[in-house]
Amino acid sequence: MPIKRIIDGLNEFQDNYFVAHRELFEHLSHGQNPEVLFITCSDSRIDPFLITQSQPGDLFVIRNVGNIIPPYGRFNSAEAAGIEYAIEALGIKDVVVCGHSHCGAMKGLLQIGNLAQQMPSVYEWLRYHGEPTRRLVLDNYKGYPHEKLLKIAIEQNVLTQIENLETYPVIRSKLHSNQLTLHAWIYEIESGEVFAYSGEDGKFRVLENRPFPVPTPLIVTHAT
Template sequence: MPIKRMIEGLNEFHDNYFISHREMFEQLSQGQSPEVLFVTSSDSRIDPCLITQSQPGELFVIRNVGNIIPAHGASPSAEAAAVEYAVHGLGIRDIVICGHSHCGAMRGLLQIGNLAQQMPLVYDWLKNNAESTRRLVMDNYPGYSHEKLLKIAIEQNVLTQIENLETHPVIRSKLHAGKLNLHAWIYEIETGEVFAYDAANGQFKLLENRPFPVPNPLIAAHSDSLR
């Protein structure tokens, strides 16, 4: 989309959508109270509000290369600050990590040696934050086709980011209190469908009428220790 078309879009938004929803925007100007933290890719093909049909003010969004949340204890990051603000400051009760099909970050991760010279910053980001995903895939799925490995990497990366989230103090505290749910999703660009991780069978299932929150292993372990 050329910049001229974007400006035309801005004018169209103001003259039509904004005018007809002026009251909603006046309320939003008084503060935000989103219900979900949505973590997804920077990929231009992914629009969280479009695929969930959410209105302004309903989603608090983090986007980056590979829909990654660095584990607690890594270098300070905007992602960690946003997570802390969303959960502690805004009272978010649901967090979605949403990967997607044909993910360029995961494709690059599987061929990471080629990135070092061409895109060193992308290389550093993936090497520092997604190496566990790459190692898991390469060590446990020998002989798979590249496209099958890519699908596995996309799924495993989402689950890795759930695990990374659980290392953050504010997340662990809310999970322990039963005040937070984590969700692992995959958006399929070519079909428009979303698949959610169902821990009961260890698979991503088509998301239709009910959510599949990821069970908190820390809570389960603590409960077992009290028996």
């Protein structure tokens, strides 16, 4: 059964990985000092530590359906608490919002009426927080094939969350004093590549040897 495999993995971790890295975990027991706030989707195919080859303690991670950040003040969300803690208490200076290809949340957003009865909580989450992305995509990209429309929705959703982040007082203050940098990424599951938003041309480009900090205002373009 699946849980047995998880327990076997736990035992393997304790007997081998933990023993080999005992000094690291002893160090982590005294506190954390992550370098990046990494905001991504709950999708099981996304592993921030795996794709960035990071160690425990390197990333402060916030995950939810659709890598969504509610605007500041809309309600007292877990996401808001995590953001404030990461920036104020931990002093993080880089924030990544990472969407991904084949995102089920974005598929649902484009056909949101179908979710109301089957998954009412998912419906309410996406209807409440995904409407700016849905409206932008459906109003401006009519006639696009479904796969292209989904790709655009995934990209625009990431940029919407960047804009939502900028409504947080702690984020705006740090950005104003150049103490914080925002990054908009898309992880492509089938290729393993990460695409970062480039302000130079308003497109997502393959991320290789240099970062693409997000400028404001955000503009993203798509070839017809």
